[in-house]
Amino acid sequence: MSGWVAGVLASIRDDAPADVPCDGCTACCRSSQFIHVTPDDADAVAHIPSALLFPAPGLPAGHYVLGYDERGHCPMLVDDRCSIYEHRPNTCRTYDCRVFAATGIDVTDEKPLVAARVREWRFDESGPAARRTASALEAAARYLAERSGDLPAGTVPVDPTQRAVLAIDVHDMFVTSPEPSPETVAVAITQRRAGGYGRDDADAGA
Ligand code: SF4
Incomplete structure (x- = not known):
């Protein structure tokens, strides 16, 4: 789990590609999600029909969103495969x-297809270190959900993906203390965002 x-x-932090063993699962491509396409995605932009790219609200020129069809499917999903996989955003x-x-x-409510896949994932939580990490991750997510009102407005994202990522980012604070003060958590989040995490381009809805 630590790995x-x-x-x-x-x-x-570095926009490094995630190594996810999707095994043909396309739940996230079929979950009515807006895909943020950034100025760094020149290759993707070159492979997505321009009619499918819309200016991203509130962001500078060069940021787009790729929407979804009436079924909630990404328009680049063809025959249940990403048609631009090598060039995806x-x-x-x-x-x-x-x-x-x-x-x-x-x-489950927002993304039932993704939720079904999520229920299948299993982490190796054998060993005390892995169990401590697992507990800290869940404690961080619980804290952000239950104490968001104690943190400065806008600190805790409404979007569940961004909230989960934030919980992972600050989970280390919950290894030794299940209930750090909101002030401590707010300062840590501000510092980590200043270091790169938390930009609006992290996710436009995925
Ligand atoms: S661009 Fe490809 S990987 Fe991304 S959501 Fe669409 S189909 Fe899925």
């Missing part, structure tokens, strides 16, 4: 639905 957490942190490369399994955040 996976380290990989997620590298992914969210970074949002797709970094998406890892295991963030929900690790944090215990339930997305």
Whole structure:
């Protein structure tokens, strides 16, 4: 589990691709999600019909969103496969639905297909270190859900993916203390965001 957490942190801080064993699962491509396409996604932009790319609200020129069809499917999904897989946007490369399994955040209402896949993930939690990490991840997610009102407005994202990623980012604070003060947590989040995490381009809805 620790290796996976380290990989997620590298992914969210450096936009490193996530190594997710999807095994043909396309639940996230069929879950009515807006895909953020950034100025760094030139290759993806070159492979997505321009009619499918819309300016991303509130973001500078060059940021787009790729929407979904009436079934909630990404328009680049053809015959249940990504038709631009080698050229897909970074949002797709970094998406890892295991963030929900690790944090215990339930997305059954928002993303039932993803939730069904999430229920199948199993982490290796053998050994005290792995169990401590697992407990800290769930404690961080619980804290962000229950104490969001004690943190500065806007600190805790409404979007469950962003909230799960934030919980993973700060879970280390919950290894030794299940209930750090809101002030301490707020300062840590601000510092980590200043270091790169938490940009609006992390996820436009995936
Ligand atoms: S671009 Fe490809 S990987 Fe990304 S959501 Fe669409 S079909 Fe899925």
